[in-house]
Amino acid sequence: MLRMTIPVTRPFTGDEEKNATAEVVESGWLTQGPRVTEFENKVASYVGASHAIATTSCTTSLQLALELCNITPGDEVILPSYTWIATANVIRMVGAQPVFVDIDLDTMNISPAALKGAITKKTRAILPVHQFGLPADLDAISEIAKPHGITIVEDAACAIGSSYKNQPVGGLGNITCFSFHPRKVITTGEGGMLVTEDENMARSARILLNHGASVSDIAKHKADTVEALLAEEFCEVGYNYRMTNLQGALGVVQMDRLAFILAARNEKAELYSDAFAKLPFVIPPETPKYATPNWQSYAVRICDECPVDRNTVAQRLLNVGIACRPAYMACHVQPEYRGMVSDTNLPNTMKALQSLLILPLYPQMTEAEQSYVIKALSDATSE
Ligand SMILES: Cc1ncc(COP(=O)(O)O)c(C=O)c1O
Incomplete structure (x- = not known):
């Protein structure tokens, strides 16, 4: 047999991606802008969620999610050890304690039985991972988490397009974070998305990912009075986790594919x-x-x-x-x-x-x- 060279994956892109990014370059609006909003709307409507907020990665989305759920030092967050290191690192980033549990070998996802045994008075959140794009058993996880008032944040880095009981991952009512790294099924180079039903959380996420600014880039762009331009305030320490408009344009085309x-x-x-x-x-x-x-x-x-x-x-x-x-x-x-x-x-x-x-x-x-x-x-x- 003739020797072949076969990569583990290859992003699926074409002229549409080239044209979409070229248009953004020509427009002069390179970072967070209308194409990011379009990408967010496409993801929200695809998964059936109220709010989708684009970020720089799944890692930064997960970190924002934990911060916005008020996970703080002293809290425990349960996750499978069998995951990418970012799932554990984001727990550390907010100062909380990762609690590693086992997986089921037939799914490679968190074992509900192991999860049940790991809950303590300090457990504040669970990070189920949809490993390799196979959804974790969310109903079994909710049944364990709900009576304790424990928040579920889905690490759906690998799972855009996957469904649980015929509903798209991201549309099941939990905070969910996606990745658009080239190893994923659709890509924006780097990039992530936080999806939530909670309007306040969505608003806070948009502020936090933009240096804590009370006025968004798009609102500033549209401002036509000095008062509107001077309205910007910074009430908290934020980050620069903004997705670029180039990535947004890629994401729009990739969602169509x-x-x-x-x-x-x-x-x-x-x-x-x-x-x-x-x-x-x-x-x-x-x-x-x-x-x-x-x-x-x-x-x-x-x-x-x-x-x-x-x-x-x-x-x-x-x-x-x-x-x-x-x-x-x-x-x-x-x-x-x-x-x-x-x-x-x-x-x-x-x-x-x-x-x-x-x-x-x-x-x-x-x-x-x-x-x-x-x-x-x-x-x-x-x-
Ligand atoms: C399960 C899981 N969580 C989180 C991440 C982090 O995603 P990102 O590279 O977009 O930060 C990955 C990336 O591969 C992942 O596989």
């Missing part, structure tokens, strides 16, 4: 899963009935009976030009968070670290490329 991207990713994921079901040492991902994933990542597990270990499998794929990602990551084994919880308390997380392998998946992937990956994985899991 979302339905196509989701269908293409789903088709390719099905092709993989059918093929991998026939391989003896490969466990394809499961999709619970309540979830419609966006297939942001396609992750298999290499089973214990495989004659070679996961790292050898990954190396063999790399050797034949296939970019893959072994393990993903667990926060509690990183130096910054080490010692907070023992590995034995998170057995499924440790199992995922040892056995998981992310394979290439992107809308432009050809059948020849997928066949190449399938054949290579079959070879790589043999003696």
Whole structure:
């Protein structure tokens, strides 16, 4: 077979993105402006939420969300250890204590049973992560959180376009944060979005992300009296988490592509899963009935009976030009968070670290490329 070079992902962009960003450059309005508002409106209407506020990243959206929920030092926030480090870091950024719990291996998402056992009098929030774009079991999480008055902030970095019980993630009434990093299904280069039903929170988020200014850039742009221009006040310490108008323009075009991207990713994921079901040492991902994933990542597990270990499998794929990602990551084994919880308390997380392998998946992937990956994985899991 001819050697191929296959990336783990590839953003899906074209002339529309080029033209949309060129128009912004020509307009002279480069940072937060009308294209950002348009992008926000598209996301809000797609997910079915009242307010969508664009930011520089999912990380900054999550930080704003925790700050606006008044999470402060002394508070505990529960999250799965099996997530990107940002989920834990934002808890630290507001001075609170991350409490790591285990995942369920069939979903790679927070285990409701483990979550239940971790609640204390200090628990103020839960950060469920929709890992690889597969929604966590939000009803089970709400059932545990609600009686304690615990806030749910969904880390939906990977989950734009995913649905839970046929409702888009972001439209289920919780504060939800998305990422538009190029590793995600749609991208603005960097970028994030905070989605909420709470009007006051939305207003405060817009102030906080713009240095604490009481008047938005757009309002300032439209101001035609000296009084309106002098009305600006700074009543709190804010940040510069503004999305640029260039990113907004990208986001608008990418949202128009979302339905196509989701269908293409789903088709390719099905092709993989059918093929991998026939391989003896490969466990394809499961999709619970309540979830419609966006297939942001396609992750298999290499089973214990495989004659070679996961790292050898990954190396063999790399050797034949296939970019893959072994393990993903667990926060509690990183130096910054080490010692907070023992590995034995998170057995499924440790199992995922040892056995998981992310394979290439992107809308432009050809059948020849997928066949190449399938054949290579079959070879790589043999003696
Ligand atoms: C689960 C999760 N949370 C948060 C983030 C952070 O997103 P961003 O890079 O937009 O800050 C990521 C990014 O990969 C992620 O996967």
